[in-house]
Amino acid sequence: MVDTLSATIAAPSALKAEIKHLSFYYGDHQALKNVNLAIPINAVTALIGPSGCGKSTLLRCFNRMHDLYPGNRYAGEIVFKPGDVNIVSPRVDPMEMRLRVGMVFQKPNPFPKSIFENVAFGLRLKLIRDPRVLADRVESALRSAALWDEVKDRLKQSAYALSGGQQQRLCIARALAPEPEMLLFDEPTSALDPAATAHIEDLVYQLKDRLTIMIVTHNMQQAARVSDETVFLYHGEVIEADKTSTIFENPSKELTAEYLTGRFG
Amino acid sequence: MIDTARLISRRKRQDMIFNVLGIACLSLGIVTLGALIFDLAADGMSRVNWQFLTSFVSRRASQAGVLSACVGSLLLMLVTVGLAVPMGVAAGVYLEEYSRRNWLTTIIEINIANLAGVPSIIYGLMALGVLVHTFHMGTTLLVGGITLALLILPIVIVATREALRAIPNGIREAAYALGATRWQVIKDHLLPYSAGGIATGTIIAMSRAIGETAPLVTIGVPTFIAFLPPAPFQSHFPFLTFKWLDSPFTVLPIQMYSWVSRPTADFQRNAAAAGLVLIIMTLSLNAAAIVIRYRLRKRIKW
16 A cells, blocks of 8 residues: 555656665654655655654664664665665664765754865765865855855854844755755754744755755745655654645545644644 | 831842842851962962072971972873873763664663762872883872873763754754764863863862872872982983883872871971961962963853
8 A cells, every 4th residue: 555655656767765575663662653654755755743753763873873863773674775785784884874974953963163174074074075076065065045245254253143034054064065965954944933943944855856865854834845755753653745735635545634733743 | 017017128128138148158268278278378478488498308497498389280181181081071972972782782871970079089090000010100299190080080081071062053064964973063062161171170189189198198108209210301312211201200289198197296297397388389270270270161162
């Protein structure tokens, strides 16, 4: 049933990743149960569902963030293209996946360094040392994150001198600088005011031409505004995954309709 | 209305009482310290002069000085901090960032906490038995430094761990998410951000070590040293030498102790003067460390 669903989302050639029978365990607690999904390339996929449904857990599988903490275990596959790398295989180095898949977190978390150094860190990890190349790449990343005009005269200043919304765009620039193939957003606007939220949403919408985006959000309107595909998770299971317009206007599952209309969650 | 006014005045009175109590406790400490320093200064100030600072010990109180003790204390601190900080920081980083929680690390943690409570003379006995008697290393600056380094190691480890714990986890996740290795996260982020806290711990540890007498007496540090250790620099390649590590030494507290035990008033004055020099040295080392910490913190822009 779920397999046929993923087939309807997009033609196989246009996939960035394919999740096959993915389960995830925090110690004894199973947080994801046999997830099957197709993630279309150059599109925004939104993960929605009530708190504790496993949407952040699923997102953090893509860059192996779970490996940072003991007792976590993956089962199944996330086939990442090109190259058909199984992201969650123990044989795949988490470092390699994190260079290919960037992440933006819920709370803006810039490093307590200068604006320039924040964006340059990912580039230095890729052994880019030439100051001119660094400066160019930092500028283009800041431009992509729509922050360049606001910070171009104060690149040496602390990242903590920026407002919350600017800090979050700086974090997006930092994630974009090493040119990842995919970007994960974990509730990127939950700590921001409406104006800053609108700014980030515009950005997400623009960025999908260049990379594949997955976004976890608690905000239904946000999912409807920015995403092409929406996945509804509940208790670690995918209840429904489809085009965003279909999910919001004509969901096929009772549970999805109830969640979207605010009857629980 | 009246009730509110009375309520507020009562609360203000409580506030006032605590304020006075706090100031009283604070002044008790400061007055005691001030009285001690004043007493030392009254006794010893007349002896603190160039002659005192540049002379070796002597049988005649008026010709005696603290040169070898001063140099000994400073070099000993250099060895102690030079050993304790790298070891303590490495141990703290390992415990906080690398080790998994299991029974072994729990035992290690409990032992570090216990180690901080072990009397310093026990460290002296350990050094005497292991370093001086078993390994025949003699009572040298290196042995003294190792002894005091072990003594302050728990303080440095605990300070390192606290400083690392104060770094928000989001910073670690951000760095890892960019594809950094554990060592890159530690070197480029965690150590720079925790350097201020580690420096504070080191200052406290150094203040304790510089006044230590018991473990040094135990390993047999003499009171009568009428020469300086060889200089650490030389005119020919490789310009640095570590021969001074192998040199006998004495330190200010021991010098002071030996003078205090003399019956004549002249030597008592010398002891007070040595105490003053020790206090000034401690405060200047602390000041230097605080300046370094300030510099470190200024580079971090929270």
